Amino acid sequence: MSTPALEARQLRKHWPQSGQVLDGCTVRVERRTVHALIGASGSGKSTLLRCLGLLERPDAGSILFEGVTAADGPVVSNDPRVRRCVGMVFQEPNLFPHLTALGNVWLAPHRVLGLDPGEARERARMTLDRVHALHLADRRPDELSGGERQRVAIARALAMEPTVLLCDEPTSALDPMLTREVMAVLRELALDAGTNMVVVTHDMDFVAAAADSVDFLHAGRIRVSGSTDVLGTRGLDAELDRFLQRS
Ligand SMILES: Nc1ncnc2c1ncn2[C@@H]1O[C@H](COP(=O)(O)OP(=O)(O)OP(=O)(O)O)[C@@H](O)[C@H]1O
C-alpha cells in the first residue's frame, strides 16, 4: 500500500472542563481522495480536525503527512515545510477585509513562500480561477456574497499548495443555494484536481457524491470507518444508525 497523504494514529485529547474529547482516533486519508468526518454535535470532529491541522496539540498519538511525522504526542513540528502540508478552511471565511480577493490569495504565497510579487499574483489568479472566482479578483470581501467569500477562502488555502486541505463545515454558515455553490467547487477540486481533502460536514448528499471514505465519530471515538458505502448499510453500529436517521 502506498504512503497515505495523511495518517493519524491513536490521537487522544483531553480538556480539563470537557474530559476525554478524542479517545484514540486513527485516521487514514489516501492520496487523491476526499475523506469525510461525520458525527453529532460535540462528538469531537472539530477537535480532531484542529489536531490534524496542527492547531491543537494532541496529548498522545501521532500525525504524519506523506509519511513525515508532524506530531508525536504533544510535540508538534515547527518546521514550516511540515506545517505547510496542511491548509484549513473554517466555517467563517475570515478574509482580510481591507484586501481584494486577489490580495487575500496573493499574500501568503508572497510573504510566507517568498514568491516574487508577479509570481504570487499569477498563482493567486490561477487559484481563484480553480474556484471559479477569477472575475471577483478585484472585489473586497464586503462586496462578495457569503458563498463567494468562502470560495476565496478555499483559494487562499489552496494557493499554499498544501498536501491536505482540511475543511470544517465550510458551508454551515450559508443558505442552501450558496451551500450548493461551495460544495460544487469542493467536489470539483476533489474529483478533477485530485486534491487531498478532509471535510467535516453534515451534508450527507456531499458525502455520498464526493467523498471516497468516511469516519463516523461518536463521543471521541471513531465507531465506523471505511468507504462511503457504510452510509447505505444499516446494522453496523447502533449510534451510526441513530445519526443517519436524524440527518
Ligand atoms: N477549547 C476547548 N476547551 C474545552 N472543551 C472543548 C474545547 N473545544 C471543544 N471542547 C469540547 O470538546 C467536545 C468536542 O467538541 P468539538 O468542537 O470537537 O465537537 P464537534 O463534533 O465539532 O461539534 P459541532 O458539530 O457542534 O461543531 C465538546 O464537548 C466541546 O465542548
Ligand SMILES: [Mg+2]
Ligand atoms: Mg465542530
